[in-house]
Amino acid sequence: MAALKVGEQAPQFTANNQNGIPVSLTDFLGKKVILYFYPKDNTPGCTVEACDFRDNYLSLTQKGFEVIGVSTDDEKSHKKFETKFELPFTLIADTQQEIVNKYGVWIEKSMYGKTYMGTERKTFLIDEQGKIALIIYKVDTKNATQQLLDLV
Numbered sequence: 001m002a003a004l005k006v007g008e009q010a011p012q013f014t015a016n017n018q019n020g021i022p023v024s025l026t027d028f029l030g031k032k033v034i035l036y037f038y039p040k041d042n043t044p045g046c047t048v049e050a051c052d053f054r055d056n057y058l059s060l061t062q063k064g065f066e067v068i069g070v071s072t073d074d075e076k077s078h079k080k081f082e083t084k085f086e087l088p089f090t091l092i093a094d095t096q097q098e099i100v101n102k103y104g105v106w107i108e109k110s111m112y113g114k115t116y117m118g119t120e121r122k123t124f125l126i127d128e129q130g131k132i133a134l135i136i137y138k139v140d141t142k143n144a145t146q147q148l149l150d151l152v
Contacts, residue, residue, distance in 0.1 A: 003104050006135060010035070010126045011102035018078035018091045023068070025130065033126040034060070034067045034148060036139070037105045039119045041073045041081035041091075049121070049141040050087055056145035057088045070094050071119055123148060 004011070014024040025033070036053070038046040053060070053067050060067060067089035073081075078091040092099065100106040105120040121141070125134035125148065133152070140147045 004124075004132055004135065006132050008132050010124065010130050010132050011099075012130075013092075013099045013102060015092050015094055015099060016075055017093070018075055018082045020075050023090055023092060025126070028066050028068075028126075029130055030128050032063075032065045032128060032133070034065050034123060035070065035103075035126055036068070036121075036123040036144070037070050037100060037103065037119055038121055040071060041077045042084070045121070045141045046071070047081075047085065049139065049144050050081070051085055052142060052144045053089065054085065054087050060145065066090075068092060070099055072097055072100060125152065 010025060012025050014022050017023045034053070036049070038049055040046055050069060057067065069089065070092040072094050074095050075093045078093055081087065082091055094100055097106050100119050103124065105122050106117060107120045108115055109118045121139045123136040123139055123144065124132055127133040136147060136151070
């Protein structure tokens, strides 16, 4: 699969959120969507990134942004993550790796000399028409919101 590019239509998806409710990207047409992919709930970098979006959520929504986090963790894990850190946004459970594959973020990784498949941390800004407006390849987890705003 070719890498996604700015200006292309964002791949559509429907998957359950942390509450077991199906969410589709088309539900957000007419809004700017921060679609961020992260490796795992309750891990240090992922928690810092989620909390940065949480802490800036009001200002983001006032600017017309919606925030959606995606990982391959299940609904139950997402619900615990949301509750523990009081996350005010949608977390998508992509347990079958369908969305991460569509967005090209399911990659081979390595740790301690072992290789495995996992989610690459990457953020996509999707415009009101459902097109990719921006891709952040190297996410600054502590400053994810400001990093995005500096580029738009």
